[in-house]
Amino acid sequence: MYASHFGLREAPFGITPDTSYFFSSPRSQEALNTLLVAARNGEGFIKITGEVGTGKTLLCRKFMAMLDEHFVTAYIPNPYLEPRTLMLALADELELPLAKDVDQHQLLKAITQRLVDLARQDKRVVLCLDEAQAIPVESLEALRLLTNLETEKRKLLQIVLFGQPELNENLELNSIRQLAQRITFSYHLGPLSKDELDYYVAHRLRVAGFTGARLFSRSAIARLYAATRGVPRLVNILSHKAMMVAYGQGKQEIAGAHVVAAARDTLGPQPKAWWPWAAGAGAGALVAAGLMWVVLK
Numbered sequence: 001m002y003a004s005h006f007g008l009r010e011a012p013f014g015i016t017p018d019t020s021y022f023f024s025s026p027r028s029q030e031a032l033n034t035l036l037v038a039a040r041n042g043e044g045f046i047k048i049t050g051e052v053g054t055g056k057t058l059l060c061r062k063f064m065a066m067l068d069e070h071f072v073t074a075y076i077p078n079p080y081l082e083p084r085t086l087m088l089a090l091a092d093e094l095e096l097p098l099a100k101d102v103d104q105h106q107l108l109k110a111i112t113q114r115l116v117d118l119a120r121q122d123k124r125v126v127l128c129l130d131e132a133q134a135i136p137v138e139s140l141e142a143l144r145l146l147t148n149l150e151t152e153k154r155k156l157l158q159i160v161l162f163g164q165p166e167l168n169e170n171l172e173l174n175s176i177r178q179l180a181q182r183i184t185f186s187y188h189l190g191p192l193s194k195d196e197l198d199y200y201v202a203h204r205l206r207v208a209g210f211t212g213a214r215l216f217s218r219s220a221i222a223r224l225y226a227a228t229r230g231v232p233r234l235v236n237i238l239s240h241k242a243m244m245v246a247y248g249q250g251k252q253e254i255a256g257a258h259v260v261a262a263a264r265d266t267l268g269p270q271p272k273a274w275w276p277w278a279a280g281a282g283a284g285a286l287v288a289a290g291l292m293w294v295v296l297k
Helices: 026-041 056-066 083-093 104-120 137-144 166-171 173-179 194-208 216-227 232-248 258-268 285-297
Strands: 043-052 073-074 125-131 157-163 183-187
Touching: 026 157, 026 183, 043 056, 043 166, 056 073, 056 125, 056 157, 056 166, 056 232, 073 083, 083 104, 083 137, 104 125, 104 137, 104 232, 104 285, 157 166, 166 173, 173 183, 194 216, 194 232, 216 232, 216 258, 232 258
Parallel strands: 043 157, 043 183, 073 125, 125 157
Antiparallel strands: none
């Protein structure tokens, strides 16, 4: 699309969690350090929370990628599963061959034996659950029982919960208070500050191959922060669309008006005070940019 126009190898603002674009802001780096320290200490439960779009899945994948050969990782992206199905998903991640009609007793016995075998090989098993706020209460309790398995020195299974703030509400339920008490490390991911957002945009552009001084003007950065409040996913979406608008107009720099057009297309009408100087910029500019791309393609 617009990559060659701006001197890029690829589009820099995708919303898929590509670890090569991981941005070490003070918050994300502190969260990553928390995860690594907790994992190496052999803690049973670790919790990471954050609002929608703050980078929990990317952090999860970065964390798993940084674990060395002494760790075996299991990843379940959608844990909205009843206990048996969740255990089957864990068994699958641990590459356990199971009979189709395996009963609950044999399933748990197989998982336990696999964890014991890995411990004998000096391997630590870390289970990462994304969207953990969606886990049913009975499945959370099943996970807690799994973490009862331990050697004399450490747990056989460590569990990392990545979820929206609703996860905290779930953990306050009296029925799973024992699990809440076992969470020894936790961290809350917040949005980017305005200065961090500027560095974040520049970082993603550099990873994508940009070698110039500044592609997004200071006005564009200010408008990005005003529209997104530093939520990385929204920053990516609006930055991508703003680049489409600028490309459609043949511009070599992303201006505030381009971000305004992207925001109107994405977020709907905004307060007039937000862009009094750009009343003419809107979704039409973005549509025009898209049409121009189709023609040039």
